[in-house]
Amino acid sequence: MTPMFDIRDVSKSFVLHNQGSAVIPVMAEASLQVAKGECVALTGESGAGKSTLMRMLYGNYLASAGSIRVGETELVGAQPREVLALRREVLGYVSQFLRVVPRVPTRDVVADPLLALGHDPQETRARAEEMLARLRIPERLWALSPTTFSGGEQQRVNIARGFVHSYPALLLDEPTASLDPVNRETVLCLIEEAKARGAAIVGIFHDAEARARVADREIDVTGFTPERAA
Amino acid sequence: MTPILDVRNLSKNYGRNIGCMDVNFSLYPGEVIGIVGESGSGKSTLLGCMAGHLRPSAGEVLFDTRAEGPRDVLRMSEPERRMLARTDWAFVHQNPRDGLRMTVSAGGNVGERLMAVGARHYGDIRAQAVDWLGRVEISDARIDDRPSTFSGGMQQRLQIARNLVTGPRLVFMDEPTGGLDVSVQARLLDLLRALVRDMGLSAVIVTHDLAVVRLLADRLMVMKSGRVVETGLTDQVLDDPQHAYTQLLVSSVLQV
Ligand SMILES: Nc1ncnc2c1ncn2[C@@H]1O[C@H](COP(=O)(O)OP(=O)(O)OP(=O)(O)O)[C@@H](O)[C@H]1O
Ligand SMILES: Nc1ncnc2c1ncn2[C@@H]1O[C@H](COP(=O)(O)OP(=O)(O)OP(=O)(O)O)[C@@H](O)[C@H]1O
Ligand SMILES: [Mg+2]
Ligand SMILES: [Mg+2]
Numbered sequence: 348m349t350p351m352f353d354i355r356d357v358s359k360s361f362v363l364h365n366q367g368s369a370v371i372p373v374m375a376e377a378s379l380q381v382a383k384g385e386c387v388a389l390t391g392e393s394g395a396g397k398s399t400l401m402r403m404l405y406g407n408y409l410a411s412a413g414s415i416r417v418g419e420t421e422l423v424g425a426q427p428r429e430v431l432a433l434r435r436e437v438l439g440y441v442s443q444f445l446r447v448v449p450r451v452p453t454r455d456v457v458a459d460p461l462l463a464l465g466h467d468p469q470e471t472r473a474r475a476e477e478m479l480a481r482l483r484i485p486e487r488l489w490a491l492s493p494t495t496f497s498g499g500e501q502q503r504v505n506i507a508r509g510f511v512h513s514y515p516a517l518l519l520d521e522p523t524a525s526l527d528p529v530n531r532e533t534v535l536c537l538i539e540e541a542k543a544r545g546a547a548i549v550g551i552f553h554d555a556e557a558r559a560r561v562a563d564r565e566i567d568v569t570g571f572t573p574e575r576a577a
Numbered sequence: 578m579t580p581i582l583d584v585r586n587l588s589k590n591y592g593r594n595i596g597c598m599d600v601n602f603s604l605y606p607g608e609v610i611g612i613v614g615e616s617g618s619g620k621s622t623l624l625g626c627m628a629g630h631l632r633p634s635a636g637e638v639l640f641d642t643r644a645e646g647p648r649d650v651l652r653m654s655e656p657e658r659r660m661l662a663r664t665d666w667a668f669v670h671q672n673p674r675d676g677l678r679m680t681v682s683a684g685g686n687v688g689e690r691l692m693a694v695g696a697r698h699y700g701d702i703r704a705q706a707v708d709w710l711g712r713v714e715i716s717d718a719r720i721d722d723r724p725s726t727f728s729g730g731m732q733q734r735l736q737i738a739r740n741l742v743t744g745p746r747l748v749f750m751d752e753p754t755g756g757l758d759v760s761v762q763a764r765l766l767d768l769l770r771a772l773v774r775d776m777g778l779s780a781v782i783v784t785h786d787l788a789v790v791r792l793l794a795d796r797l798m799v800m801k802s803g804r805v806v807e808t809g810l811t812d813q814v815l816d817d818p819q820h821a822y823t824q825l826l827v828s829s830v831l832q833v
């Protein structure tokens with residue numbers, strides 16, 4: 348079976364033009380395949396490059412070399428339109444922080460990915476509310492903008508938004524950080540359900556127990572840092 | 578898919594000064610592109626050339642017309658271009674005074690655009706004006722007031738209503754949230770985002786506000802000294818800028 352994520356010989360350096368054009372190599376010859384229904388956890392000490400790799404998988408950072416295929420799309424050298432289409436249809440991302448247009452009600456923030464896919468607004472709304480209820484966001488907050496919510500509430504809105512569409516590929520950045528045990532359990536169930544329906548998942552989990560429960564494999568990105576790879 | 582707008586080698590000189598130089602990009606239906614760059618980098622010049630307000634020194638601006646497909650806007654006759662400006666295009670000026678008629682009532686400002694495209698029935702025109710004032714959150718109690726009695730933010734929202742009432746397909750905006758206080762900006766952002774989504778608009782937005790483009794634009798063009806120095810997916814350009822000038826621009830602002 349062809350892997351959902353297929354990363355081959357990816358390297359990444361940052362060139363800091365305004366700091367003497369310093370070249371900072373952070374990744375070399377990273378290769379990784381993630382099958383449908385599989386969850387891979389990225390590990391490694393702080394600064395090892397977990398977030399950098401994840402951002403390259405999302406098209407948020409450019410790879411300096413190599414190939415990154417997600418589903419049918421080659422991200423290295425892709426046009427912005429192709430990346431946008433991939434993000435709309437195939438590739439979901441639960442980031443650590445919520446970034447939204449101010450004043451947009453929480454319900455619409457969560458419904459947004461489905462509306463962008465052209466789903467029926469009525470159904471979309473119901474689906475968004477179902478997700479919010481499942482993540483225990485009190486109903487009285489649904490009509491308010493999440494910008495004033497607590498950290499944990501914002502994170503749950505972010506998760507609701509990330510799971511509202513059944514993405515075939517998912518990136519999860521610390522999805523259970525700052526959650527209480529009950530909500531943490533809900534999120535772990537969502538991840539397990541996503542795997543069961545065949546989603547390929549790449550995640551960063553500092554929560555070792557959560558990682559052990561949902562991840563099928565761990566990849567230490569330290570193996571991709573240029574000094575050690577050499 | 579055919580781009581709604583295809584800009585090729587567009588240049589504009591002001592005598593010996595460069596306004597903008599060798600600009601190339603395609604905008605697809607439903608896409609929003611942001612143009613950022615320092616003051617004097619050529620953003621307004623580029624926008625003005627695309628919208629037919631300024632005559633470029635060289636290049637082509639192909640617009641996908643409803644009737645005849647892609648046509649070079651710069652080779653159209655003046656009446657043809659004026660017709661486009663009234664129907665398929667909208668232009669939101671930084672200063673609402675440039676886009677509104679200050680001596681005409683708020684309702685008249687909106688209704689006038691409808692009449693320009695052939696609406697004649699007074700009741701319909703008024704009803705549509707009320708509808709659009711509502712969408713931009715201006716109370717219909719203010720329909721007979723002149724924009725000169727409105728706040729800056731209200732004037733900007735009225736300008737948007739006036740421009741969008743005819744159902745354009747392409748919107749040009751020059752600093753639409755410039756000069757407004759932060760809470761008014763947020764309202765306007767919310768409004769623009771909803772309009773882009775609901776009406777399937779394509780838009781070109783010039784702004785110096787990176788937080789605004791992050792939320793509204795799919796793609797970004799960064800200009801310096803009249804030239805485009807970097808383009809790409811908005812979040813990619815802001816988070817992993819490749820060009821020295823973009824790195825400077827991004828590192829000069831607080832968190833976006
Ligand atoms: N936009 C950037 N510009 C310059 N350097 C960057 C950028 N993003 C990341 N880096 C560098 O790349 C290296 C890897 O960082 P990264 O954020 O991927 O680490 P991480 O493994 O996610 O760490 P943590 O566990 O602390 O989140 C670091 O040296 C970091 O400073
Ligand atoms: N009518 C004009 N005559 C001569 N030079 C002009 C004229 N309009 C603009 N310029 C010059 O062209 C260059 C680009 O100006 P433009 O107004 O396009 O910049 P901008 O990026 O919109 O700047 P700002 O952010 O300040 O609005 C500047 O150097 C400007 O001085
Ligand atoms: Mg990290
Ligand atoms: Mg300008």
